[in-house]
Amino acid sequence: MKFGGGGYVTGLVYHPTTANLLYARTDIGGAYRWHPATSSWTPITDGLGFGAAESRHHGIESIAVDPNDDQLVYMATGMYTFEGNGRLYISGNRGDSWTHVPLPFPLGGNNAGRAMGERLVVDPNKPSTLFIGSRTAGLWKSTDSGQTWAQLTSLSSARMNADQISAARGGMGVSVVVYDTGTKGSGSATQTIYAAISPDYVSVAGLQSNLYRSTNGGTSWAPVTTPVSGSHIPHMVRAADGMFYVAFTKDAGPGAGGPGRLYKFDGSSWTLLKSVDPTQWTNPGLGGLSVYGSGATTRIALGVSNTWGNYTGQQIVQLSNDAGLTWREIAAAMPGEIAPGWVDDVEIDPSNPDHILHVHGGGVVETKNASSATPSWAGSNEGIEEIAVQSVVTPPAGAPYLLVNSAGDVGAWVHTDVTQTPTLNPGTGWSNGNAADLAWSDPNYIVGSGVLNSTKTAVGYWSGDGGKTWARLASLPAGASENTGSQASIAVTARNHAVWAPANSVPSYTTNNGASWTPTNLPALAVVGSGWGRGYRLVADRKNPNKVYAYDSGGATWSRTPGKVYVSTDGGRSFALSAGSVSANLAPDAWWTTSMAVNPHAEGDLWLADGNALYHSVDAGASWTKLTQFAAADGVSGASLVALGKAKAGASYSAAVYVVGTVNGVWGVYRSDDGGARWTRFNDDAHQFGGIGVMAADHSVYGRIYVSGTGRGLLYSN
Template sequence: MRAFRTRIALLSVGAAALVAACGGASDSTPAQNGTSRLLATVGSAATTWNSVKFGGVGYVTGLIYHPTSANVLYARTDVGGAYRWNSATSAWVPITDGKGFGAADGSFHAVESIALDPQNDQKVYMVAGASGNGRLYYSTDRGNSWNYYALPFVVSGNDSGRAIGERLKVDPHNPSTMFYASRRDGLWGSWDAGKTWYQRTGLSSTHMTASAIGVEHLMFETGTSGGTQGTWVMFAAVAPDYASAAGLTSTFFKSNDGGNSWTAIPVPSAVTGYHIPHIVRAADGYYYIAFNKDAGPGAGGPGYLYRFGGNNDGGSWTLLNTSANSWGGYSGLSVYGTGSTTRIALGVSGTWGDFAGQNIMKLSDDGGTTWREIVSQKPHTPSNGEYWGWIDDVEIDPSNRDHIMHVYGGGIWETWTASAASPSWTLKVNNIEETAPLAIVTPPAGASYKLVNSSGDVGTWVHTDLTTSPTKGPSTGFSNGNSADVAWSDSTYIAIIGESNNTGYGYWSGDSGNTWTKFAKTPTGGTNPADASNIAVTARNKAVWAPADGVPSYTTDSGTTWTATNLPALTAIGGVPRSYRLAADRKNANKVYAYDSGGAWWSGSAGKVYVSTDGGHTFTLSQGSVSAGLAPNPFHATSLAVNPNVEGDVWLADGNAVYHSTNSGTTWTKLGNFSSIWGTNSWPDVQGASVVALGKAPAGASYSAAVYVVGVINGQWGVWESDDAGASWIRFNDDSHQFGGIGLVAADQNTYGRIYVAGAARGLLYSN
């Protein structure tokens, strides 16, 4: 369900420059990553930004409370960054939008773990990365600002088992000491608050080359202290894949000497070879440990819950609960209190549907002797669907036992009445926006709606109010929305394409999105679900559909029939989907522009533009575009836009530079401002110009549209704006609003200075 988002997080802004890999190290040799990368401010004109409301939608993989400071709470997501709860406004504050999360950093919106300093509630640590070696971000002001260190091990915040435990742990007795349970390289430790890291070879020095769950997490025995050396006693959970690769005899280990050496603890035979998604410790020293056959997310069972004696009774195991079937696994786990009145909240993941007898969250108020279901069969919020799904983290508020939260595939639910016979639940997603937009289109001035939003997982929706969740879409079951367009002469007509169940299809609406009709047919190639596909509307009932890896077709009857154009067929290059970018001239419905970006950096095939003067039926190659020498780049790193106020006025971003044509694509002028940032690779570390959009011009401007480009000028990445057709530029965003890189922009036609942008799985945001 969320695997789709991996590609979005990595590709939404072009090439992601990953931190250089650091070699592994033994206990006696520090890893080569000691230089702190300070993130300096270089911005100019800052603006204010708000989220276009959708509400949650994405997978929140962990909730992290400060152990002693009330209401200090963080949420991490698999691809959409991290958030801090603001109890004063009852809203989440995004904390990964600014410095350190720019165009080269989209993959670091995949947050694998968060840890808080138990002695200083201002300090927060975050490990992030989607592939390759990760980063440790550190903050002394609750995430308002960040610095980071490169890490010497692989981090995969959007991989399997991403809600297991918290891999990063800070020693409660000595916060300068921290441990990380890595996926491929065993257990690591740091004695200088994350600046340098050492592999704790006492557990294992095994390195795994393939994707793995690895060491899952670590738990400190908080009642034992080694003074300035930190906590002596700790427990570690190891996934079956790493235990097998390292030749370990158990998946559960104990250290009595601060992590230098480890002793295997046999687990009950029923859970041999199982994952340990969560371990929690009650104040009386007992451990509650969930076991599950699979790693998740949304893992099936069987699942088991045990109480472990730790140092209290020599380490005995007591079975408290077992799942009755294989389709509901145990994952989320939290405890409150001690002894025979310990409250236990146990999440049942891999549940689909809500019906009598279904288990979603089980609650015990007597240490696990008896249980009751507290989520299933509750009233649902109509616009946000279900409670069930991926219940992979559960948290009881440390300061209020009746306040319980749980995550699921669409965000967070909470109750303040957990002790009631039938607790009431509400969504806790205010200002969490984790959709992955694939296309945005704004209508002409005066339309009854603000924009059309096509996103991964949730389909296409028409937004009439930026402050409330949209309700105008073809169906709630629509999966990925790939593209949409509007008839400029009649904005009530909208055509959209997307996919569901791995099959592409389209819809049209003739009443601004109030009602929808599915296209009677799909054109040849239209069933390809790849998100490179797109559509252009020339007039009511008339559209051109460019499928991924195929030939565009046109319709004059809202999809009842389709006819292939004469454009050459495109094919994927190295597995990268390829398509023509289409744009309809807004002043002359007979003109349509089709841009072939070349497909990939390594294709050797330069970009080129084709022009139609018969409504997109036949096209002619623009020899001027061939002469311009457009760089080859993948579909996602390029853009094509028309000035809605002037016929034949076309703009193009080829990934590296910006080009402008004032004669319907006959000739093209390259603007000299934009240039990619190059490293040691044959592709750009940061694309010089990946998006172009045109919106309402300011009064008295010399050019009829405001031009916005996502790219690099003088080595500085950002959104750049010009009111004089590119003669001069100012940076439109600032370093506090980078959103993990910006992959989409649409400009408003009613309000000068308002643009809609999509960052790395941060939903849609708009400028004020």
């Protein structure tokens, strides 16, 4: 569904000679390729699958293209360094399909410093040679197009240990690799190469500088004396005349703080071109850097990062047309969409120097008239969908909206059209939307919960007119202020009546639209691990709103606490343990790998996915039937999500049932039209989205589900 951007695009990579061939990498949402015919971005990593071995590769650390072959593109992937070693993905058709090989070190596409780079480069003269700067284990080289890798111990053999990696926020390591060549396709490997080293690895490896140079293709390395020490080099670029432009900034980013310095470097001497110093109220640094042309007329675009606000005198993107002698601001206080803050990558279009783009926390913006005295800017996010959806709820047929989408960073939104960016929201700004629900007999009444990110303040909100207007709940239930995690749930039984389960808390109920809350009798949840959230999942019976169901998944696989279901028959005031759920021996599992849903057309008709298997109850949880078609395989969940939607015409069961799980060893989305007797796979291998964390089904359109991929926003089927 259309939102547009919604997440951090960490880098833009142009092919140097093929016009309009541009790739975007993101921190949690995979990679995209620009499609000039439709002026939109095409996702190129939706085929990445689910599970611990797959979904984390939607964190893209670096992208590299082959200057000699515009079909060939490489991606270095891995979301966090603590998750294990990364991968190198290789495509010979611009990302339409991929193969991959393991890398012998971890990567961190969503760690701090994720916009620095590029770390991965292809030798323009001998493209079978690749280099990659790792975060924790120095510099690596491949001479067989990325199939095998060797650490360049001539620079350093040091590997950061776990404590060093943690202290360095995931490790920054070797942040940039740059070739010193203006030729390509010669067949002889480029001999002069630069590697920028972050302060953490300089210290661990006992290096002498934050910049090293090899003049023999990487066989040996020598330190380069730099004018700034103890800082990061987020970007280093080579102009056509061989001059290097190098940015130094104190912090790693995102929103890399300063002080920042831009120098030009001719291989022996440094010339200061631009300084950005901290001020009393902010800490600006340098982020993105791009050059076009050569000599005295070199155009330089420079991102000033960690500056917030849009006003005359602000610095966001600085432009020089004389190799850095003079500068002017081309973004702040200019017409259009201005996006300060995380300006950590800037690119000048190599085929059109008036076309300049930069990244930010919500996607990409661009100007196509950079030479104008007042360049105009607009978002370039068509096709990029990176919001992190945390919960979705769909109303009954005939409601004035399609769904309520609660998401990280952008808050809660009410969607009325799959093709249009939503406009209805509770006005919480930069916030996390954690949970929402609606009154089935009165879907204009919506209640939601979240947290204001700037202050970490919990908030509840409600609408009585389908999301057109909103108000804050007068009070919060016990536990909500202290526990603002996404493991939260809300069940609405009628207008003004709701049950709210904050993360790690005993649920409470209100009968007066949040003016007051009363705790339920549900048992407190034991802590299963430091920082490991858990919570009750709540659903209201849509045929009999006096019935409310609460599911405790046990919190974690290692908790040894089987899952349990509790049932209320008084609108969520008090609950009784379902003995049938105890007899079912539900597996202990984490919040985010479990799910519970009700059939809105039959009282007491419940479906539950406990991470290992799928269960069905037709007697309000008194007894449960295990559906044996779903079973975990190769470490992938047997059943993690279940949703019910509009039934197929003439079907024997009153709802279509959709399950995310594994059947006969194949993970995917499965649908049943006969109450679970038979299942067919609903998605395919090209539509896996790095896993699915949230799912809801439409009650007006048969065959339509809404799913969240790994950082891929909210997707829908037809």
